[in-house]
Amino acid sequence: MNHSFRRTLTTFTLFSAVAFAGMAVASPKCTDESQDKWQNAETFQENLKKQGYKIKRFLITDGNCYEIYGWDEAGKKVEIYYNPVDGSVVKSNIEK
Numbered sequence: 001m002n003h004s005f006r007r008t009l010t011t012f013t014l015f016s017a018v019a020f021a022g023m024a025v026a027s028p029k030c031t032d033e034s035q036d037k038w039q040n041a042e043t044f045q046e047n048l049k050k051q052g053y054k055i056k057r058f059l060i061t062d063g064n065c066y067e068i069y070g071w072d073e074a075g076k077k078v079e080i081y082y083n084p085v086d087g088s089v090v091k092s093n094i095e096k
Contacts, residue, residue: 030065030083038084
């Protein structure tokens with residue numbers, strides 16, 4: 001591999017990684033309510049499991065969302081942001 005091509009490939013890889021990282025951290029704003037008005041996180045997760053979700057990771061985001069990574073009842077990969085006050089879905093990415 002010549003030096004110029006290697007440098008171009010490295011630059012492309014770095015820019016791609018930075019662009020992807022920026023997309024990954026962009027989460028929606030779910031609520032401005034104080035946490036004392038939120039549903040209990042453990043109970044919330046248990047209710048999702050009763051609906052057939054398999055949760056790999058559960059997070060509280062900077063946008064005040066409950067976020068899950070895992071699989072739905074059909075076995076499709078999901079990333080879902082929930083309003084922790086009323087449990088509504090704010091944003092979802094579901095494998096097709």
